Amino acid sequence: MKLYSYFRSSASYRVRIALALKGLPYEYAAVHLLKGGGQQLASVYRELNPDGLVPTLEDGSQILTQSLAIIEYLDEICPDPPLLPSAPADRAYVRSVALQVACEIHPVNNLRVIQYLKKRLNISEEQRSEWYQHWIDVGFSSLESRLSSEHRVGDFVFGSTPTIADLCLVPQVWNARRFEIPLNRYPTISRLAANAMALDGFAQAEPSKQPDTAS
Amino acid sequence: MKLYSYFRSSASYRVRIALALKGLPYEYAAVHLLKGGGQQLASVYRELNPDGLVPTLEDGSQILTQSLAIIEYLDEICPDPPLLPSAPADRAYVRSVALQVACEIHPVNNLRVIQYLKKRLNISEEQRSEWYQHWIDVGFSSLESRLSSEHRVGDFVFGSTPTIADLCLVPQVWNARRFEIPLNRYPTISRLAANAMALDGFAQAEPSKQPDTAS
The missing domain is CATH 3.40.30.10 (Glutaredoxin)
Known part of the structure; x- marks a missing residue:
């Protein structure tokens, strides 16, 4: 591959x-x-x-x-x-968490959107930061609210092993930290991301450890 | 349900x-x-x-x-x-078309994003229209390029029956028409959407036929 x-x-x-x-x-x-x-x-x-x-x-x-x-x-x-549970309702749950990140948070802060805001709408650096933080906060607030009361949450988004939901959550947390967005309001998200990042597979995939890092 | x-x-x-x-x-x-x-x-x-x-x-x-x-x-x-084919590579293909709509086009033009642009960034009505059209054009251009040369395309995105890809494509085409965005540059997308819209299931789900239509 x-x-x-x-x-x-x-x-x-x-x-x-x-x-x-x-x-x-x-x-x-x-x-x-x-x-x-x-x-x-x-x-x-x-x-x-x-x-x-x-x-x-x-x-x-x-x-x-x-x-x-x-x-x-x-x-x-x-x-x-497996990166998905076996029961349909549980599969829907982990997929929906993955999609909350992939459809609600990530696209709005994607590089090409930020470039449009800067080049076509001439927004300031401060407005750009506010935009970025706003969509992280909107997305993480609802995700925190959901995960903090979800009985299927364990060490990971679903129980004791990582699923597609953790695979989406960790890069989004990594991005938020890169932009110095405070995460103390999101204790469940922070805990789940820390657990996942401690696994070898997550650590190997980290942006700081790739062949093109900082190239 | x-x-x-x-x-x-x-x-x-x-x-x-x-x-x-x-x-x-x-x-x-x-x-x-x-x-x-x-x-x-x-x-x-x-x-x-x-x-x-x-x-x-x-x-x-x-x-x-x-x-x-x-x-x-x-x-x-x-x-x-079934709304997905059976072979893994074909499933990945229809899911990726669905995600091209759901992650690349739709979120950027979602109601709450448009409201932020208007209320927080004070963009004009003209800039709002340009924004909307820009992301439809970016997304539909690459999707048209992909689908027009894809051998798996038939009457629908995958062969002769609708999949999750058509379920995402049709509402996005409906939205583009609602905002009067010309679709003549996207003949494959237009043809696939027309085929799908001709089916009973798609017709029943149409926004103009819901209990809360125009409420």
Whole structure:
């Protein structure tokens, strides 16, 4: 397998965790999101991924895009350890937590949205920070409220092993810390992220440990 | 089952299509996103759905949120007709198309984001329209490029029956039309949406035919 990834991309980070937890070896193809106007927008990469987004996973002749679709694929072709529970209602629960991060928090703070705000709407650096913090706070507040009263929460979002929900939560927490957003109002989220980050698979996938780190 | 829905919400619309295609009866609970400052933000609704978003599906004691998680749940408890193909790579393909809409296009143009742009960043009506059209165009351009060269596309995104991908595509096309965004540059998307909209299940779920339409 070959993963097109950018060390700081949280969608890439999610897939790196899945590959690491399942012990699947892969070639790392770095796609720099800022250099040369963004390598993800170059025509050679867009032939693979017309969205011009990372990650992309090549598995033989298969070209896979969208991190959550890639993770579900990896879970289907390599079920051990499972990244989803077995009962439909529990699967819906962990998927919904993953989607709360992937649909409600992450897209609004994505690089291209921030660039539009700066270049087309001329917002100030202060307004940009407020925007970023606002959507993290909106998303984390409702997620904290949900997880703090959810009986299925254990050491991880679902019980005692990580699922697709933890794979989305950890990169979002990592991003929030990078932008120095205080997380003390989110004790459940912080605890769950710390538990996950202590696992080898999560640690290996960390942005600071990739071939293209700080390149 | 009981579906908390708003007639114009495209995430609600996706779930209504799934319920209709599978022939599952449900009680419709209208949640008005604009009246009284937004009924989705009222504390009684946020006990069900801390995100303050629609839809929410109640199935017995289960409370399910996030449209894509709900659709996968419905497909697991009621597999006929299936909304996902059987091979892992094909499942990843239809999920990735669904996620291209659900993560890349829809969140950036969501009501609460538009409200932030208007109220906090004081953008003009013209800038708001440009923003809306920009993200539709960015998303539809890459999706058109992908689907127009994808051999798995048939009458629907995958072959000859609708999948979760069509369930996401149709509401996004409906939204684009509502904002009078020209779709002639997206002939594949337009053709696929027209084929889907011609099916009974899609027609029943249409925003103009709900109990709370234009309320």
